[in-house]
Amino acid sequence: MSDLKIAKRNLSDAIGDNIKQYWSNMKLWYRQKITKEEFDLEARRLLNDENVHLHNEFLVTVLTRCQVLSSESSAEAAKVKSSNLSSSSDKASKKSKPPKKKKVLVRPTFENRFVPSDPMLKAPAVAMQVEESLDFCARSLFLPDAAMLHGRVFVTAWEWGVDNVSGATIPLITHSVQHILKNVISAVITRRSGYSVRDGKFKHNMGAVLQLPSLRSQARDRSHREKSCNGVNMETASGQYAVTRPDSETSEQCAVMQQATSGNPPPQKPVSVYDLLDALQVHRGVLESHTVSCTAVERTIVGLWHPDHDEIHQDEIQRQQLAQQQDELMIT
16 A cells, blocks of 8 residues: 555545535635645644644655655656667668768877866856745746646545545646647637638637628639648647648738738737637537536636735734634644
8 A cells, every 4th residue: 555545545544524624624725715824734733743744744755755646747758758769769770871081190299189178167056035925827827737636636536535636637638738828818819810711610810800791702713722732631649630731832922812801900908808708608619518617707707806905904814813713723
């Protein structure tokens, strides 16, 4: 039995029937609804004084497991990348053999053997220690890394009664999140500007200026823009399908025709939360899940609201009171 299962079993035995409350508090901490101090305070309320160390041991085990799994996944990705590079380099070396170079004989002298050294290399390096806080996706504006995803998946699995989660689920979640974000960004951009469509469904050339109806030709130089020139080729080494593009002369004629029949680009402001809300309400198929779609719309609407000075002051008072209660609990 792994260390994580042992720590989870010991914590479950110590908490008893309140284990669901512990999982919900842990999920709120991962979602940044509560702070780490508030999560520790709630955990101490569920545990006795003799079993408080089980909470800390469980958190340390979870974080260690997440770091190990993330390092293993990154090592596997680097190994696959290096194998691809080595195979491509071997093929290139087989195709082209470099010419043999003549050896240049250099008479060894003192000037050739003397290498000046940099005195700054022996100077001690002073590392500035910067206190880094735990950054969440909402603050850092980056996608969650493998370690954070492992933690979130573990908490959700334990909440539903699942003991363990395979490491292969993390790449699937990462690709799914990237695909959904790509669809959301595409929906926002297509609501603001024009675009072209290939084969009736593939959107490209986003941000193009729309052609004027009075100057647009209905049957001239549109076949290669609306349809693929030829069928897709075989899958390449990068895992993508290559499509045969039109020749340079045809592309140049199309660009000239589009530029001649297009109007002036309208002035646009930067993308805002209003554009995101409009895209989510119009393109409801971007988020297939009704729960996720409603949650995204609610959070977008909440993002349009800003607290005033009184609410910020009340929030600061509440945080001070919670910190004082935690200090009193630590003293007792």
